[in-house]
Amino acid sequence: MTYNYSDYSVFGMKSAGGRYILASWYILVVLCSLLGDNMILYLSIKHRAFRLHGLIVSFIQHIAVSDLLLSAIQLTPNVVSLLANSQVSSDVMCTVRFSVTFYGNTATLFLVSSLATCKVILLKYPLRAIGWSSSAAHKVCAGIWFISLYIPAGYLIVDKDDVLFDFRTYNCMYGYTASVWKYLLPISALTIVIPNMVIFVTSLMLLREARRVARGAKKDVRWQGIMAVVLTAAVYSVSFVPYTVYCIAEPFVTRDPLKPGPFFIAFYRVSCAFVTFNILSNFFIYSLTVTSFRNFLKKKFIAKASTYHQITLASPISQRNVSKPGTPKHGSGERPIQLIRQRAHPVLKVQTSI
Helix, strand or coil: CCCCCCCHHHHCCCCHHHHHHHHHHHHHHHHHHHHHHHHHHHHHHHCCCCCCCHHHHHHHHHHHHHHHHHHHHHHHHHHHHHHHCCCCCCHHHHHHHHHHHHHHHHHHHHHHHHHHHHHHHHHHCCCCCCCCCHHHHHHHHHHHHHHCCHHHHHHHHHCCCCEEEECCCCEEEECCCCCCHHHHHHHHHHHHHHHHHHHHHHHHHHHHHHHHHHCCCCCCHHHHHHHHHHHHHHHHHHHCHHHHHHHHHHHHCCCCCCCCCCHHHHHHHHHHHHHCHHHHHHHHHHHHHCHHHHHHHHHHHHHHHHHHHHHHHHCCCCHHHCCCCCCCCCCCCCCCHHHHHHHHCHHHHHHHCC
16 A cells, blocks of 8 residues: 555644754755865866866866755755745645755766765776866767766656655655566666666775775875765765665555554655755865865965954954044043054055055
């Protein structure tokens, strides 16, 4: 039997506190993605802050675009639905949300697996990869984006009206009610399982290479690239573990026709929320592993802090703390501190007048 996940009375979140907590988590993910992924794109394109192979940087940029897409189209409406405690999207918008969710997740899966694979090839066969450039990587990523269309397109071709609003996650999902899905689901599962196996195998190979590099006296750019790719792949894989457990165990869990158990509601809700950890993590991963990116951020932060400090020092003192210029303060015969500084430092006088 199947459940009607669009039934609020059974699957909706009755507790306002629970909805606010989940909405707060999604807001945090969206903010981290908007700030972090945009910074990754801007600094890597404008300032070339990533001192890594151009191929790796290109994949990093496309993963950031995918995260931004999911944050804008999937998570932002999720927040609105949770706060409103209802479906706020029209049927057409619900179909768009479902399509973008599957499209973005599929593209991210293929991009991460391709990133890990290319890094292994760069390490194992450096001579064969001499001709690889960032422009070639962008072409590969464009092909990945095009191939990733098969999931939402295939689902809509089978039954475009089978999209429903799932109150477990307050997101739009597919119903899989057509009989043909008993043949198509195994094929669709293979397209997800195989890239994940590639990520797992290549991550092990990169960890072995990282161990060999770590034995050297100097951890160079190669070490940074390895750790950036390994952590990106590892965080992606770990974030999908609870959801994968749900997909594998779901056919074997007993279904109560009257009252669904916590596995179908609470566990599924938490597993879907845990998946979004992958969206906010990449900025922190690169800040931790890529020295050039981290140093550039420090440099910019110090420069901004120094500028703010200079402006603060040059700003006029509040009128309530300074007497009128040229008059003694409290009869003591002392000139105001601001006037003395201006006369002693002409440059400061010019700055305070701005």
